[in-house]
Amino acid sequence: MYELNALEAKSLFQKGKKMTEMLIDKIEPVTTAGLQQTPGIETYVPAGGQPVLHCENIEKVYGSRGNITRALDGISFNVNKGEYVAIMGASGSGKTTLLNCISSIDRVTSGHIYVAGRDITNLRSKQLSQFRRDDLGFIFQDSNILDTLTAYENIALALTIKKVPHREIEMRVAAVAEHLSITDTLKKFPYQLSGGQKQRVAAARAIITNPSLVLADEPTGALDSKSAKMLLESFDMLNKNLLATILMVTHDSFAASYTKRVIFIQDGKIFTELVRGDQSRKEFFNRIIEVVSFLGGENNDVL
């Protein structure tokens, strides 16, 4: 029942490629509005038009009087359409909290988060569900796919809950599976898959709805280096060919070096950011390492 429509997949793949090329042609420099400028750091000029994600001075405070943790302390930044951004920081710096707030799994204490132009900080429960369903894709460290469903069904789930007709589901699953090279594993159950395959299934599910924003929290955290590399290359491909906007949280400099921009946070604040520009991945990696060692001091905590 899961036979792959190879032709379909190929045409979709090529369509994505073409659209990327078209988009690249249109790229022009745009000034950033509302982006907090940290003195002493180069300013990033994002490509494309309106920001997909716009965080405005968000704060998150845990606990009550006497015993409070300021997990996020006035964070503002933008992610534009088609961007591939990493958020780095030491353990406990607030990365997961930030991601949870953006994904509306957690609520901010103050500030606003706009996704695709909509303020999600004051959405009601039902609208939040719809928002997560239609605008977001998730990939977590412990691959969040259902152990009771096959890989195919896990990917299809993102569409069935949107009431997409089953014929379209078949085509889209086949296409995305081809992209992520998991066509052969579609019939398998999660316990029959390797960690890397599971993460790629999760990625497929995250991307298949064409979300405005894909969020990934330490997606390579539980993978060996070879699988991690493969997954990161997949992300890169999703970003390039399918124009996915990806925001990835990581404390791994190697993972971060695959992205186009890295935002560093420390104690709930944005510390600095790096833009890859025309640099090679290797050069970018070295720059990231510099910041990380500067940030970490003793360093080990971070890497």
Add this chain to the structure above:
Amino acid sequence: MYFKLALGNVRKSFRDYGIYFITLLFGVCVFYAFNSIASQQAVLQFSESQNRIIELLAGLIDGTSVFIAIILGFLIVYASRYLIRRRKKEFGTYLTLGMPVGKVSRIVVYETLLVGVASLLVGLALGIAISQALLYVTAALFTIQVDALMFVFSYEAMIKTIIYFGVIFFITLVFNVFSISRYKLIDLINADRKNESIKLRSLPLSVVLFIISLALIGTAYYLLIDNGLVTFDSQFATSTVLVCVGTLLFFYSLSGFLLRAVQSNRKLYFRGLNMFVLRQLNSKINTTFISITLVSMALFLAITSTCGGTALANAFTQNLAANTQYDATLSLTLPGQNVDRTGQAPKDEGNRYSWYPQAAADNFDMLTTLKRSIPEWDTYVSNAAQMNSYQTGMTMKDLADQGQVTVKDDIYGQSMDQASLNAITVSEFNKQRTLLGLEPVDLGSDKFLLWCNFEEIKYVYEQFLAKSNTLNIFDTTLTAASNTLETMPDRTSSIAGNTGIVVVPDHLINEKTPLASMTLNLMYSGERADVEPKFESALYAAFPGPSSISDNARIWPFMTSTTAMQMEEQASGLTALIAYLAVYIGFILLVTCAAILALQQLSEAADNVSRYHLLEEIGVERKMTSKAVLVQIAIYFLFPLIVAFCHSLVALNVVVKVVSMYGYLDIALPLLMTVGAFLVLYLAYFLFTFFASRTMLNQKAVV
């Protein structure tokens, strides 16, 4: 300190303990209430026959209680194992903190004791309240006037309840401590993270198994209906085995079949959370199908016993009025084959005919002897009519053969070979009719009537009358006076039991015709309730002691006496007896089944928290997840019930046929009432499970 910890635990996990505790309460309370029924004798003014019924009931409940205790014991052990499994992680934490295994066990012991003692106390209190209610139910069933407020308490029932449940809790305790000591720390800590590999069965195999299971169940149904519950032969055994195996296979393959069936409709399969729910069901069936089968069979037992019991009791009371038209019946059966009215008693080695001279002296008229022994007879009895039945030398089968009637090959048909056919004179027959206010009939000198009211055999005579209108009897050929069967009662009894008599013209009978039995039907001079006590005491004073066909026993002027009021009392007693037993067994079985399903689903919900959490993360709306939970739990509650219901319908259908020999049997009302009461309780457990599961799944979920 450990006690405090235990208390805290119980309070904390009240959601888990809730259903366990409530079910325990039910168990203790019902157990006490029904075991205390004997003590109602101390409070209510029962008649002697009612006393006997109550004693019989108490004895039956006593025996049944062992069975009930085993069922409840099974439930309690099962439930507490579930509760411990749910808290593996917590015990793991205790162990990590350096608490020795012995002390962790001690916490479990305290918890078990705590819940046990609490449920015993509260359950007994509730049971005492329920037993007061039962007192009024009994009074109503036995139509006993209740004037003052009454209170009944049974010390024995209380002690018995404490002992039975004490033993159950002790066994539970041993089980719990044993299972704790077997856990390894690493398992306990990783309890949350267990990556249960899902055993896969091939789906086409499921479909094949499903079809086989249906075939097995169908065959079992066929065999049961064919066997008709008349004899417990190998056919019945085969049917039982087939239905058990079939049901097991049914539940083993059901989820796979459903999955496969829905998968074949991809539009349906890939809609909403359908595939999720089906996969969920399929992933758990390996661990649940045995208990689901047990639950289904227990439900089947509960429905059938409760419903069949109530229907049987109804059958007794419903046909009672028709069968007790005479106020009383005195009768005797002749002890030998060749007793006639010539005045010559048959030669006999013993003293079986010591009564004969007396009977002969009174001209074989029961009334003459009775009136002489009871001088005030006429103040009690206004009318009486004797009826002798004579041997014809034919069996019932002979009559059927004459009319070329094919006799069914059932137990009644088979016994027609041996059963002798008897005859009575038309004049005595007309006397009975007069007693009942019916017109006498005229047979002339060469006509006959057939008289039968035993449901299962009536057809033989009806077909005889339809096919032929002559009968060769006493070396004469008679023609039928009527082609309808006479069905008026021949005596007062609890069931219509006249298996067939030929009414013949008087001239065919003479004093040499051997007797079969003698019956005297009579009507009181006043209201039954007024006359009967005086009549009975006069009768028993004049003719004390029991009678039987043994030497020197009383045969003349009557062996047995039955009165309409006795029959009514017996019937109401029987109704009460059956109703109590059926409710007792049915209720306990039902509550046990519902509790097992509920616990299973709650534990399932606990395992599912992370899955539902994930669904919410990817944006599935609450409404959708709630529906998925509902469907999943509904399937678990519904299918065992549906299967049990189908089994019950077939079994009851057969039971109805067997019971219908007692006359018309209305199964619809008892069935509806039983099913209604059951459904309410079942629904309560279902709803509790659903809401508890939903809360559990929503609790840890995202904002």
